[in-house]
Amino acid sequence: MKFQETFKALSDPTRREIIALLRDKPLHAQQIVDHFQQSNATISHHLSVLKNAELILDEKQGKFIYYELNTSVLDEIIGWISSLKS
Amino acid sequence: MKFQETFKALSDPTRREIIALLRDKPLHAQQIVDHFQQSNATISHHLSVLKNAELILDEKQGKFIYYELNTSVLDEIIGWISSLKS
DNA sequence: CTCTCATTTCGATATCTATCTAAATGATAT
DNA sequence: ATATCATTTAGATAGATATCGAAATGAGAG
Numbered sequence: 247m248k249f250q251e252t253f254k255a256l257s258d259p260t261r262r263e264i265i266a267l268l269r270d271k272p273l274h275a276q277q278i279v280d281h282f283q284q285s286n287a288t289i290s291h292h293l294s295v296l297k298n299a300e301l302i303l304d305e306k307q308g309k310f311i312y313y314e315l316n317t318s319v320l321d322e323i324i325g326w327i328s329s330l331k332s
Numbered sequence: 333m334k335f336q337e338t339f340k341a342l343s344d345p346t347r348r349e350i351i352a353l354l355r356d357k358p359l360h361a362q363q364i365v366d367h368f369q370q371s372n373a374t375i376s377h378h379l380s381v382l383k384n385a386e387l388i389l390d391e392k393q394g395k396f397i398y399y400e401l402n403t404s405v406l407d408e409i410i411g412w413i414s415s416l417k418s
Numbered sequence: 419c420t421c422t423c424a425t426t427t428c429g430a431t432a433t434c435t436a437t438c439t440a441a442a443t444g445a446t447a448t
Numbered sequence: 449a450t451a452t453c454a455t456t457t458a459g460a461t462a463g464a465t466a467t468c469g470a471a472a473t474g475a476g477a478g
Contacts, residue, residue: 249348250343250345253339253342253343253348254343254465256339256342256343257336257339257340257342257343258465258466259335259336260466262335262339265416266416269415269416269417269418274424274425275424275425275426276423276424276425284466284467284468285467285468285469286424286425286426287425287426287427287428287467287468287469287470288466288467288468290425290426290427291426291427291465291466291467292466293425293426294426295465306475308475308476309422309423309424309475309476309477310424310425311424311425315416315417317416317417320413320414320416320417321417323413324410324413324414327406327409327410328406328410329355330351330352330355330401330403330406331355331401331403331406331407332355340435344435344436346436360454360455361454361455361456362453362454362455370436370437370438371437371438371439372454372455372456373437373438373439373440373455373456373457373458374436374437374438376455376456376457377435377436377437377456377457378436379455379456380456381435392445394446395445395446395447395453395454396454396455397454397455
């Protein structure tokens, strides 16, 4: 895991909101687009940043690609931050 | 606490290294500058970003300003990330 | 095989950020 | 008061990034 990519990915509000959306359940791209006032191209870009940071995983189902949180990376971030505290 | 500022602050490698330095003990600006190959102006900028994100606190001692980690903000980040996992 | 439609890529732009040198500030100590 | 020195601000530049509309891709369904 690369902290650089992870924190950069988390440093954009749209991406944090996408992550929060995925907390409840996996969604496909169009469902995510529908939550925002931004173009599908923009959301696609954000998804690729999140995917590159391994914060989300994608899984094909029928004609959709479903995105879901990758909680193991979240654990690694928590581990790094915790290590700063002593 | 503003996540925007916090994650942006953490998304730069120099700033993460400054934070790691401060894990052990408070340091003043010149001591931090000495750890890097960057100008004092650049480090000053990074310190101000970290301060603005409340990731570090500053305390005057004699002719130096000592910077130290603000662990309570670290706890808030951990809290936010943990909340994503369920 | 072809149509449809979900998703990504392209190309462009405007804003943001990290960095530098040089100058300004501000506080301590003589 | 003034010289010194730690720190910040100013102004500039190069590179990164968020965003868009439009075009391309690619996989399912008929």
